[in-house]
Amino acid sequence: MAEIIAKIGKEKYETTLTAGKHKIIADEPLTVGKDKGPxxxxxxxxxxxxxxxxxxxxxxxxxxxxxxxxxxxxxxxxxxxxxxxxxxxxxxxxxxxxxxxxxxxxxxxxxxxxxxxxxxxxxxxxxxxxxxxxxxxxxx
Structure with missing residues (x-):
């Protein structure tokens, strides 16, 4: 199983998640984030x-x-x-x-x-x- 890496910068609350060669974005709803991902x-x-x-x-x-x-x-x-x-x-x-x-x-x-x-x-x-x-x- 690939190591999972979650990385966030200063952009509320957009987080890049990496599993091996796969990347997805996690975020929070528009009420607190920018809704760029689940x-x-x-x-x-x-x-x-x-x-x-x-x-x-x-x-x-x-x-x-x-x-x-x-x-x-x-x-x-x-x-x-x-x-x-x-x-x-x-x-x-x-x-x-x-x-x-x-x-x-x-x-x-x-x-x-x-x-x-x-x-x-x-x-x-x-x-x-x-x-x-x-x-x-x-x-x-």
């Missing part, structure tokens, strides 16, 4: 959506199922933990990601149900639901 949360949801779609494609191909297309629609919201009745966290924010999947193809109900189950097994989905530790050091 926001950091948009990029997070894009990572999840692409992983889910690829995982379903791989699984259907391996099973030789007639999956013609996958569309993954994602939304993210956050709420105060104290306002969430069924959440483990009681402080800070609880983030909720809504994932809707459209499966196009000649699939029976059992295949559709299995693909929906498999969608939770993509590596990014599992990472987001697992314990994450981030270490921070200063580059010299």
């Amino acid at each position: 926001t950091p949360y948009d990029l997070l949801l894009m990572a999840l959506g692409s992983c889910v779609a690829m995982t379903l494609r791989m699984y259907a191909d391996r099973k030789k199922w007639d999956l013609q297309e996958v569309q993954v629609v994602l939304n993210q919201n956050r709420a105060h933990a104290k306002d969430c009745g069924d959440c483990e966290s009681k402080e800070g924010f609880v983030h909720t990601i809504k994932k809707e999947i459209k499966l196009v193809g000649n699939l029976d109900d059992t295949q559709r149900l299995r693909l929906i189950e498999i969608s939770d097994r993509c590596p990014v989905n599992k990472t987001l639901l697992g314990e994450i530790k981030i270490t921070t050091t200063e580059l010299t």
Whole structure:
């Protein structure tokens, strides 16, 4: 996996992201930035959506199922933990990601149900639901 580099200058809040030979721009909406690219949360949801779609494609191909297309629609919201009745966290924010999947193809109900189950097994989905530790050091 390529090392990811995020670089920002004085231009609010345009950030160049580099992954190997690939570059994209991240930014904030016009309310605070210049809307030159997706926001950091948009990029997070894009990572999840692409992983889910690829995982379903791989699984259907391996099973030789007639999956013609996958569309993954994602939304993210956050709420105060104290306002969430069924959440483990009681402080800070609880983030909720809504994932809707459209499966196009000649699939029976059992295949559709299995693909929906498999969608939770993509590596990014599992990472987001697992314990994450981030270490921070200063580059010299």
